[in-house]
Amino acid sequence: xxxxxxxxxxxxxxxxxxxxxxxxxxxxxxxxxxxxxxxxxxxxxxxxxxxxxxxxxxxxxxxxxxxxxxxxxxxxxxxxxxxxxxxxxxxxxxxxxxxxxxxxxxxxxxxxxxxxxxxxxxxxxxxxxxxxxxxxxxxxxxxxxxxxxxxxxxxxxxxxxxxxxxxxxx
Amino acid sequence: xxxxxxxxxxxxxxxxxxxxxxxxxxxxxxxxxxxxxxxxxxxxxxxxxxxxxxxxxxxxxxxxxxxxxxxxxxxxxxxxxxxxxxxxxxxxxxxxxxxxxxxxxxxxxxxxxxxxxxxxxxxxxxxxxxxxxxxxxxxxxxxxxxxxxxxxxxxxxxxxxxxxxxxxxxxxxxxxxxxxxxxxxxxxxxxxxxxxxxxxxxxxxxxxxxxxxxxxxxxxxxxxxxxxxxxxxxxxxxxxxxxxxxxxxxxxxxxxxxxxxxxxxxxxxxxxxxxxxxxxxxxxxxxxxxxxxxxxxxxxxxxxxxxxxxxxxxxxxxxxxxxxxxxxxxxxxxxxxxxxxxxxxx
Numbered sequence: 455x456x457x458x459x460x461x462x463x464x465x466x467x468x469x470x471x472x473x474x475x476x477x478x479x480x481x482x483x484x485x486x487x488x489x490x491x492x493x494x495x496x497x498x499x500x501x502x503x504x505x506x507x508x509x510x511x512x513x514x515x516x517x518x519x520x521x522x523x524x525x526x527x528x529x530x531x532x533x534x535x536x537x538x539x540x541x542x543x544x545x546x547x548x549x550x551x552x553x554x555x556x557x558x559x560x561x562x563x564x565x566x567x568x569x570x571x572x573x574x575x576x577x578x579x580x581x582x583x584x585x586x587x588x589x590x591x592x593x594x595x596x597x598x599x600x601x602x603x604x605x606x607x608x609x610x611x612x613x614x615x616x617x618x619x620x621x622x623x624x
Numbered sequence: 625x626x627x628x629x630x631x632x633x634x635x636x637x638x639x640x641x642x643x644x645x646x647x648x649x650x651x652x653x654x655x656x657x658x659x660x661x662x663x664x665x666x667x668x669x670x671x672x673x674x675x676x677x678x679x680x681x682x683x684x685x686x687x688x689x690x691x692x693x694x695x696x697x698x699x700x701x702x703x704x705x706x707x708x709x710x711x712x713x714x715x716x717x718x719x720x721x722x723x724x725x726x727x728x729x730x731x732x733x734x735x736x737x738x739x740x741x742x743x744x745x746x747x748x749x750x751x752x753x754x755x756x757x758x759x760x761x762x763x764x765x766x767x768x769x770x771x772x773x774x775x776x777x778x779x780x781x782x783x784x785x786x787x788x789x790x791x792x793x794x795x796x797x798x799x800x801x802x803x804x805x806x807x808x809x810x811x812x813x814x815x816x817x818x819x820x821x822x823x824x825x826x827x828x829x830x831x832x833x834x835x836x837x838x839x840x841x842x843x844x845x846x847x848x849x850x851x852x853x854x855x856x857x858x859x860x861x862x863x864x865x866x867x868x869x870x871x872x873x874x875x876x877x878x879x880x881x882x883x884x885x886x887x888x889x890x891x892x893x894x895x896x897x898x899x900x901x902x903x904x905x906x907x908x909x910x911x912x913x914x915x916x917x918x919x920x921x922x923x924x925x926x927x928x929x930x931x932x933x934x935x936x937x938x939x940x941x942x943x944x945x946x947x948x949x950x951x952x953x954x955x956x957x958x959x960x961x962x963x964x965x966x967x968x969x970x
Contacts, residue, residue, distance in 0.1 A: 465759070466771040468654070475650055483646055484639045493642055500646065501653040508657025566635040584629040585636050 460517035471511060474520065475504055482528055485581060488570050489532035499535050503528045525586060526596045533574055568618045576611035579604055711736060711770075713814065715761055724754060727777050736762065736770050739777045747776040787850060791820040794847050798822065801843045806836055809859040809951055820852040825859035827950035833858075861951045866912060866943075913958045914939055932961045 462470035475482075482503060486496040506527050514523055569580055582593045590608075594601040712730035715738060719726050727741040738758055740747050755774060762770055791813035799811035802824065809825035824840050826833060837856045844852060936959050942948060943956045 465762075468658070472650070472654060475654070479646055479650060480637075480641050483641055484636050487639055488636065493645070497642070497645055497649045501649045501656070504650055504653025505656045508654055564635070565632050569632060580632075581636075584632050 457517035460514070460520045463511050463520075464514055464517070466512065471508060475507070478521065478524060481586070482524070485525070485528055485585070486532055488577065488581060489536060489574070491570060495535065499528065499532050502535070503531045506531065521586075522588065522592055522596055525582070525588075529578055529582075529596075533578075536574065565615070565619060568615050572611060572614065575607055576614065579607045580611050580615075583608060711762070713812070715758055718757065718761060719754065722757065724750060736772045737775055738773075739775050741777055744776060787818070787820065790848075791822070791852075794820070794844065795822055797847060798824070798840050798843045802836065802839055805839070806830065806832065807950060808836075811840075818851065820848060820850060822852060822854045824854070824856045826856060828858055828860050828953055829950045830858075859951055860953050861948070866948075866952060912943075912952070912954050912956050913960065914956070936961060 459470045459474055463474055479500070482500050483496055486499040486503075487493070490496055490499065503524070507524055510527070514520055569577060572580065578597070579593060582588045582596065583590070588596070590601050590604050593604045597604065712728075715736065716726060716729040719729070719738070725740065725742045725746065727739045729736070729738045736758070738754065740750065740754065751774060755772075758772055758774070762772060795811045795813040799808065802808055802811065807827060807830065809827065811822065811824050814821040814823070822840070822844060824836060826836060830836070833856050837854065840854055840856065844854060939959050940956070943952065
């Protein structure tokens with residue numbers, strides 16, 4: 455990513471900001487989609503993220519952190535979205551899947567499904583580490599928590615995925 | 625494991641992108657941001673004389689602080705750091721000094737307009753140079769986030785009116801007169817609609833505002849024969865302004881001595897290690913934490929250890945100096961000097 459472009463965007467150049475967003479748009483959408491699992495909500499999250507980024511871009515002090523910063527906004531927005539909409543889940547969605555069916559469902563899951571179904575905090579670390587390729591330190595900074603917490607969440611997430619994907623060799 | 629996770633990446637990348645809807649979403653997000661960021665701005669055009677530069681405070685602090693004094697001795701014009709005239713006045717001065725035909729410079733929250741007088745051809749010929757100059761001033765003075773617009777106005781350029789020069793000289797005299805008895809941040813003058821407008825900036829801790837106003841009026845009445853207005857204004861450095869001044873000092877100092885280190889200074893929210901709040905909703909700075917970064921490549925050298933200690937000392941002296949402290953309302957909670965791998969080296 456061009457640091458000149460980021461600098462321009464920080465200085466208020468709208469076209470530079472738009473170009474940066476276009477470079478990141480697919481990643482933003484896919485991340486959002488993995489949190490909410492449907493197109494409409496994912497687009498809402500992307501829109502809110504861009505809006506927040508537009509207002510906050512002037513506060514980015516180091517051009518090298520743009521991508522980290524933007525991803526952080528997306529994650530916070532997605533998690534906020536999920537929390538706000540938790541009360542709106544339809545009753546039928548909450549019905550329990552019979553144990554046997556649940557087992558079959560898990561067996562047929564692929565890795566992507568398994569990641570999508572992870573609890574938010576585990577999903578977040580897996581995506582940041584293996585989809586965005588951020589270092590543990592960067593993730594810790596982004597999530598505002600100690601590096602040790604990131605490591606242990608990552609470890610738990612991997613163990614959980616292992617247990618879910620019994621037939622996969624993770 | 626790594627194979628499975630590399631597979632994860634390719635699986636995620638297979639998630640279909642609704643191209644048209646995503647484009648529309650991006651447009652709407654930006655549009656919403658634009659609407660939100662357009663605050664009504666007060667347009668007051670300040671003019672001031674190029675020849676007169678407000679100095680003094682820095683040299684005042686240089687007397688009491690050996691570290692700051694060392695810097696001041698090396699940079700005789702460092703006083704511009706404490707030039708608190710409105711940014712429009714600073715820009716107008718510099719452009720006039722360089723001989724550009726302008727009819728004004730000013731703006732409001734987050735915006736700066738510079739009005740270029742003369743023909744369209746003239747505007748086209750100088751547009752690029754003026755943009756560079758103004759952008760450089762905005763960066764230097766910590767206004768890099770301001771939106772800047774160059775406007776062509778087909779009107780008579782400013783010819784440094786006598787009243788304007790007078791107002792500057794008068795503001796300096798008021799400053800000198802008041803400084804004997806009061807701690808001031810600055811006194812400066814604007815000129816608009818044939819009226820001189822004087823602003824006296826005092827610290828938050830000052831309880832004698834009425835007395836200062838009376839003394840300033842007394843000094844002005846003995847000098848100013850034309851119409852004028854006077855405003856005594858409380859001046860508080862926000863953490864961002866404080867850190868912006870620090871950045872200027874460190875940048876200048878780097879040029880002088882710390883050739884190998886690159887510092888960035890910014891305030892952070894109390895209790896948070898992250899530098900970039902993603903939203904200012906509920907964001908409240910309760911203390912100033914100065915965060916300085918040195919590139920990883922320079923982190924482990926002996927030289928950088930020395931630099932770190934010196935810079936930390938400088939920040940503390942700057943914060944506690946008797947000239948700066950009364951203008952700060954938040955405590956200095958910490959100075960964090962750290963290194964970053966991916967920091968951009970300048």
